[in-house]
Amino acid sequence: MSETATANILVELLPQKAKPKAGKLFINGEFVDSASGKVFNTYNPATGAILASIAEADAGDVDRAVKAARAAFAEGSPWRKMNSSDRTRCLLKLADLIRANAEEISELETLDTGKPIFESSKFDIPQAAECFEYYAGWVTKITGETIPVSKGGDAFAYTLREPIGVCGQIIPWNFPLQMLSWKVAPALACGNTIVLKPAEQTPLTALRFAELTLEAGIPPGVFNVVTGSGATGAALVEHEDVDKIAFTGSVETGKDIMRTASKSLKRISLELGGKSPNIVFADSDIETAAKYALGGIFFNQGEMCTAGSRIFIEESGYDQFMSVITSRAQKMVAGDPLHPKTRLGALISEEHLNSVLNYVDIGKKEGAIVTTGGERIGTKGYFMKPTVLEGVTNNMRVAQEEIFGPVASVIRFKDIEEAMREANNSQFGLAAAIWTRDIKKAHKLARSIKAGTVWINTISTTDNALPFGGFKSSGFGRELGKAAIDLYTETKSVWVDLN
Ligand code: NAI
Ligand code: MG
Numbered sequence: 001m002s003e004t005a006t007a008n009i010l011v012e013l014l015p016q017k018a019k020p021k022a023g024k025l026f027i028n029g030e031f032v033d034s035a036s037g038k039v040f041n042t043y044n045p046a047t048g049a050i051l052a053s054i055a056e057a058d059a060g061d062v063d064r065a066v067k068a069a070r071a072a073f074a075e076g077s078p079w080r081k082m083n084s085s086d087r088t089r090c091l092l093k094l095a096d097l098i099r100a101n102a103e104e105i106s107e108l109e110t111l112d113t114g115k116p117i118f119e120s121s122k123f124d125i126p127q128a129a130e131c132f133e134y135y136a137g138w139v140t141k142i143t144g145e146t147i148p149v150s151k152g153g154d155a156f157a158y159t160l161r162e163p164i165g166v167c168g169q170i171i172p173w174n175f176p177l178q179m180l181s182w183k184v185a186p187a188l189a190c191g192n193t194i195v196l197k198p199a200e201q202t203p204l205t206a207l208r209f210a211e212l213t214l215e216a217g218i219p220p221g222v223f224n225v226v227t228g229s230g231a232t233g234a235a236l237v238e239h240e241d242v243d244k245i246a247f248t249g250s251v252e253t254g255k256d257i258m259r260t261a262s263k264s265l266k267r268i269s270l271e272l273g274g275k276s277p278n279i280v281f282a283d284s285d286i287e288t289a290a291k292y293a294l295g296g297i298f299f300n301q302g303e304m305c306t307a308g309s310r311i312f313i314e315e316s317g318y319d320q321f322m323s324v325i326t327s328r329a330q331k332m333v334a335g336d337p338l339h340p341k342t343r344l345g346a347l348i349s350e351e352h353l354n355s356v357l358n359y360v361d362i363g364k365k366e367g368a369i370v371t372t373g374g375e376r377i378g379t380k381g382y383f384m385k386p387t388v389l390e391g392v393t394n395n396m397r398v399a400q401e402e403i404f405g406p407v408a409s410v411i412r413f414k415d416i417e418e419a420m421r422e423a424n425n426s427q428f429g430l431a432a433a434i435w436t437r438d439i440k441k442a443h444k445l446a447r448s449i450k451a452g453t454v455w456i457n458t459i460s461t462t463d464n465a466l467p468f469g470g471f472k473s474s475g476f477g478r479e480l481g482k483a484a485i486d487l488y489t490e491t492k493s494v495w496v497d498l499n
Pocket of ligand 2: 042045
């Protein structure tokens with residue numbers, strides 16, 4: 001039996017409602033085989049079972065996809081000729097189709113990632129639809145400016161915002177469809193064409209989304225999907241005819257992409273990791289801060305770039321905070337991610353689970369105390385108890401390195417100066433949260449924290465209208481909001497001599 005035949009049989013094993021065109025690439029509006037016929041598996045992290053066999057795109061397949069995207073971007077192509085009202089309708093249609101198929105897509109996302117269906121159905125999938133709605137509104141509002149020029153006598157000058165061209169988008173496994181929407185929606189709104197490389201652990205919803213683009217009337221070649229490992233992503237970055245790479249993932253891969261992209265001076269935007277401080281002052285509503293802190297670190301099993309993984313607590317509020325977070329963490333029960341009551345799902349893979357567990361050991365060796373959790377749950381699937389580490393100091397590895405799992409490192413502090421200094425003492429700068437009733441303290445700290453997002457008396461919320469991205473090693477470029485329009489357009493200045 002050939003590998004491709006195996007792939008088709010495995011696809012049949014997927015729940016009837018959750019069947020994407022697995023085993024194929026999506027190029028030029030069609031589901032096609034990879035040239036090599038090579039495949040890899042995607043697994044259900046809750047059981048370890050194979051879900052589907054996926055095509056592994058090589059450099060030749062990536063080249064086919066890039067050529068399709070380039071042709072779709074050519075002057076006079078259906079996409080370039082499409083007027084802005086029609087493009088708005090395409091994006092709205094995509095949002096409608098995501099909503100109409102939300103149950104099925106949520107199920108697919110949960111099967112592939114191990115995250116609770118509660119989260120994928122209430123958060124990931126609706127937010128992806130909203131993101132397309134938000135950018136549908138932008139299509140008709142992308143404008144240049146008229147600018148008075150001071151030199152050169154009488155002149156009329158203005159700017160145009162033009163699409164960049166072929167965008168390579170490489171996304172991670174923690175929020176697959178949502179990360180897709182953050183990248184695909186603004187890129188399409190600006191008139192670009194796309195080659196998307198989903199994470200090898202979670203390719204299913206991207207393939208299902210590809211089907212929806214056909215239903216939505218997106219012309220062939222405008223949106224393409226190449227599934228595969230890091231090598232497939234690297235081939236996309238290497239490709240000379242890709243104009244921009246947008247990436248979300250690890251710092252190491254981000255650096256690699258930056259090095260490779262420099263060869264052809266591709267535009268790049270990088271959204272990398274974090275080790276976000278969650279700073280709780282004694283004058284805050286500590287009970288609420290502790291409840292939110294749980295969501296800040298245990299939502300999505302802690303597999304979040306913005307995870308509030310360094311919890312700083314002012315001395316006099318310490319005991320109260322710890323008793324709330326510890327007792328509530330103990331009550332969190334992991335279970336079948338497809339069960340609507342489950343709030344804690346499985347980590348993405350055994351390898352990743354072991355890496356997170358290893359960090360608990362590292363923390364213990366450094367002198368941290370496991371207040372609760374610290375262990376794997378059972379042997380089937382990759383579940384782990386929500387873990388709180390006490391007695392952490394900010395110089396320990398568990399305070400400096402991204403663990404990307406359900407592990408909170410708790411650090412005591414004495415005053416605002418210490419909190420400010422230690423919060424910024426990190427290579428990362430993605431997000432931070434501050435809990436206090438003192439408005440001056442809140443704003444003062446918000447100014448001094450080096451992070452792309454600062455939450456005051458809340459944590460882990462994002463909005464399609466608000467720019468999102470990092471300082472320092474957390475990357476650069478801002479997604480969401482108007483900022484993403486800047487990310488997906490080139491500015492052209494036009495100068496007309498009137499002398
Ligand atoms: P990764 O950065 O290797 O993978 C992310 C994406 O990049 C995937 O689609 C992958 O196939 C692709 N990729 C890998 N190597 C590439 C290369 N050389 N060129 C182009 N594309 C490439 O991250 P991985 O290995 O999945 O996770 C490792 C750690 O990274 C996690 O434990 C976590 O700390 C961090 N991470 C951060 C994320 C974030 O949201 N900022 C998301 C995922 C991981
Ligand atoms: Mg999977």
